[in-house]
Amino acid sequence: DVKVTQSSRYLVKRTGEKVFLECVQDMDHENMFWYRQDPGLGLRLIYFSYDVKMKEKGDIPEGYSVSREKKERFSLILESASTNQTSMYLCASAVVGGQGGTDTQYFGPGTRLTVL
Amino acid sequence: GNSVTQMEGPVTLSEEAFLTINCTYTATGYPSLFWYVQYPGEGLQLLLKATKADDKGSNKGFEATYRKETTSFHLEKGSVQVSDSAVYFCALTAYGNNRLAFGKGNQVVVIP
Numbered sequence: 478d479v480k481v482t483q484s485s486r487y488l489v490k491r492t493g494e495k496v497f498l499e500c501v502q503d504m505d506h507e508n509m510f511w512y513r514q515d516p517g518l519g520l521r522l523i524y525f526s527y528d529v530k531m532k533e534k535g536d537i538p539e540g541y542s543v544s545r546e547k548k549e550r551f552s553l554i555l556e557s558a559s560t561n562q563t564s565m566y567l568c569a570s571a572v573v574g575g576q577g578g579t580d581t582q583y584f585g586p587g588t589r590l591t592v593l
Numbered sequence: 594g595n596s597v598t599q600m601e602g603p604v605t606l607s608e609e610a611f612l613t614i615n616c617t618y619t620a621t622g623y624p625s626l627f628w629y630v631q632y633p634g635e636g637l638q639l640l641l642k643a644t645k646a647d648d649k650g651s652n653k654g655f656e657a658t659y660r661k662e663t664t665s666f667h668l669e670k671g672s673v674q675v676s677d678s679a680v681y682f683c684a685l686t687a688y689g690n691n692r693l694a695f696g697k698g699n700q701v702v703v704i705p
Contacts, residue, residue, distance in 0.1 A: 508691055519697035527691050567636055582693055584636035
């Protein structure tokens with residue numbers, strides 16, 4: 478079974494703090510993703526990575542950065558946390574699909590971040 | 594661009610009722626289509642998928658058929674259980690695209 482783990486289930490931080498969210502997958506997937514999930518807005522893609530050290534902006538990258546130094550690990554960084562970044566953060570990984578696009582995404586359990 | 598539209602609002606129904614959740618899409622080329630489910634307190638997990646027109650995906654009693662002519666991928670289950678209470682997301686990925694486009698999800702509540 479594919480396993481995607483996230484470093485914390487719940488996290489509470491203060492405004493202005495630097496926050497690291499870690500994600501690790503154990504299936505040698507090329508693609509990894511960070512989403513945030515908010516009520517009424519569904520999932521929104523923050524960043525994704527299709528290879529080590531490669532990244533692309535998603536729909537809402539402002540206020541976030543990412544790091545992928547190893548294939549199995551994809552980190553999301555909030556340089557200076559703000560209250561509007563309070564959300565559920567979901568990490569996912571996927572192989573490259575048969576049509577050259579991403580195939581089934583496997584999700585971690587999520588990190589519920591609260592910024593006070 | 595690629596996008597997915599799901600019917601508005603939560604769905605509340607009684608145990609053993611028939612469930613339909615509508616999903617329509619806009620995409621270039623021939624996308625693959627997915628339904629993901631999120632149980633309370635968990636991440637999303639794949640429920641079923643279809644990769645070409647007229648394919649039917651099925652799992653756990655749920656079914657969805659890829660309809661190219663109506664650009665739809667509606668989710669159905671003939672007899673729901675309380676354990677099917679969850680949020681359901683329709684999604685697509687298009688050729689050469691490393692991203693999934695998600696619908697906004699539908700909360701399904703099944704009452705005993």
